[in-house]
Amino acid sequence: MVPGRSQETVVTSEPVSYRLCSLREDVMVEVDGGGDFIMLTTHWGDATIAQPTEAVRESLERMSLGPVRLDNVLPRDPAERRRVERVLELLNGVVVHSLGHEEMSGPVLSAVPIARRARFILPKIERHRPIKLSKFAAMRASEGELVLESPLARHRLILHRPIASQVVTLLGRATVLPDLAAAANLGLPMVREIVSYLVAAGMVLIGIGDSPTSARFAEDNDPLLAPWTHHELLFHSRSRIGRHDNPLGAMPSDMRQIQVAPAVKPVPDGPRFPLYRPTLAELAAMDPPFTEVIEANRAIRDFSAGDPTQQQLGELLFRAARVRSMTQVGQDDLSYLVTDRPYPSVADRYELDLYVTVNSCAGLSRGIYHYDPQGHALTLINRSETELAELLDVAMVAAGSRQRPPVLITMTARMARFACSYGGIAYSTVLEHVGVLQQTLHLVATAMGLAPCALAFGDSEIASDAFLIDWPAEVSVGEIALGVRPEVDSLKKNRPLEMPCFTDTKRHVKVTDKLLY
Incomplete structure (x- = not known):
């Protein structure tokens, strides 16, 4: 399901945060002349939606233009609303989920799917539950913004606003929502919204226990992760297709420099x-x-x-x-x-x-x-x-x-x-x-x-x-x-x-x- 505005943000005196959805920038939406189907050309291949309703068609067309507030596109009729939500669930691998805020002109952060099987479900985080940034998560600069990535995640987090990156940096050690909000000097509802996106994207863990100092987190004792370091698992995940959307194969023509990389290095x-x-015939x-x-x-x-x-x-x-x-x-x-x-x-x-x-x-x-x-x-x-x-x-x-x-x-x-x-x-x-x-x-x-x-x-x-x-x-x-x-180790003896x-x-x-x- 794709929820609308959370009740908690509505009843507080804070400016309201809300959920935005859009399609990945590389998705093309085509509607046939008769309206019998919608074709989406995506990074993972083509997807066809047969017999789309007017609400489905309008939602996808608006999402292809940029982030939209779901409350503004979802129909009021419950049956039609559920149909749009089901379509968005089927297209989870190309739907970008962003957190908006009424005091800001653009999103706070965006979760961009980078794998066909990406799923995005916002969790409910109790205020006493310990939370911590995954030890496999890494932040870097990309195209003028900060990006949070993890080889375990099927989303890439784009941190559009400083408050998002501030919350991330404070999650380096285990904490709870009230303490995190106090350290960031932000309201608890806003911090809860940001953290819920980080959890849904696979960057933040929810621990077991009532104290951050004694909390247990799944990845700390996971035998499947024990053999992997951060950089080795990241290298593996990025060097095979399936868990990232990085370009493979030939680079853009303006980046090709094959002509300055000779087939044989010049002799120093x-x-x-x-x-x-040797003579090959004699060797044979x-x-x-x-x-x-x-x-x-x-x-x-x-x-x-x-x-x-x-x-x-x-x-x-x-x-x-x-x-x-x-x-x-x-x-x-x-x-x-x-x-x-x-x-x-x-x-x-x-x-x-x-x-x-x-x-x-x-x-x-x-x-x-x-x-x-x-x-x-x-x-x-x-x-x-x-x-x-x-x-x-x-x-x-x-x-x-x-x-x-x-x-x-x-x-x-x-x-x-x-x-x-x-x-x-x-x-x-x-x-x-x-x-x-x-x-x-x-x-x-x-x-x-x-x-x-x-x-x-x-x-x-x-x-x-x-x-x-x-x-x-x-x-x-x-x-x-x-x-x-x-x-003693000649070919004839073969002694170990x-x-x-x-x-x-x-x-x-x-x-x-x-x-x-």
Whole structure:
């Protein structure tokens, strides 16, 4: 049901607040010539209302023009009123609910549905019940206004007036309505109205108990939410369709900058070292069977068996990450180059670049190198022992190893190469590409008798400084450590690895503390 004006706001001496409804700005309402149906074109698809009454047609047409007070559009006849209300319930996914106030020219706040299954039901909140802002809610600026969002909510709250944002900020800790009204220096009925909208939109929780200090809130002990932090759940909800209305796919033409994001990053200045190019026919004849490689593929954290050679590193990069060919696609201003490489990438964008940190590798001096996938060569870009040591120490901890890896390969992403055509899901897709490249490197390294170990994390600040890149135009997104495979873990024996033990305890504790604190 869509209630009208609450009784409490009517009987008080305060200026009256009231409920406004409108359709999302992207909804188009079309009435056929005979009036047999109304077609609504929405973000979620088309909706048809058959045999609409005059009241239904007038309500939807007025709501498509902006917020309207329901008392002014709902018919007095009870049966007709219920029919309009039922139609609005069916269209909950596109109906914007706003709180108006007679002393203000515009709404106080608006709850905008961002999912097809959005539902908006105003609760009755008793004055003694504890209330608190959800720990998953976050406030940000958007198009000149403050917006409140949560990955758990199917509405976005637009806080049009300062009193709305004031109430939100005071809900950071549990409280009750009378105390909240006193702290905000606002009347209790107005505060109750604002909080009821926040609850209906999924931003504020109603607790159990009579005291805010001892109140229990559902999300605090929910086993389904326990594995999630705020930013991870928000990232998940925004990188899949269904729980948001953010644009996906190509960005507006004036935001496309594909032409300034080259298919291959220009080679930086520095000494250049061409890498070994193996013969693919010989590799095919010498490699172990694919099934054997798959079964032997695992993360190896023991780097004590020796150091890889420049030739092995060249073979690995050639087989896993080189540019095989380049092709021009598109037309006119939207034409651009794409590349073909050994691992897959959505639309052949290949936004990932590789940096190689060499601790000990026969044929290469210690240092930090950039890999040119087109020329198949390394360029020495940084000789800093401090930054090299920091990168290797982080890798050691991330691998759970007892020593620094001989070689560390870091993946970075040039976001302008990808986000221009995959806005909204760009970064999540980049991370999928990282997994694909890590797997490709892992399999090739395993087939070569090397010891690969994909890492779960890296330090973006250290990487930005060490690789001389401009964050966030180019960001580090993944790592893989590399050594020589121990004889006891050769492809033929496939013996499971033991759990890692840390012999250098002082160094491990020191590096871990630096990472965490």
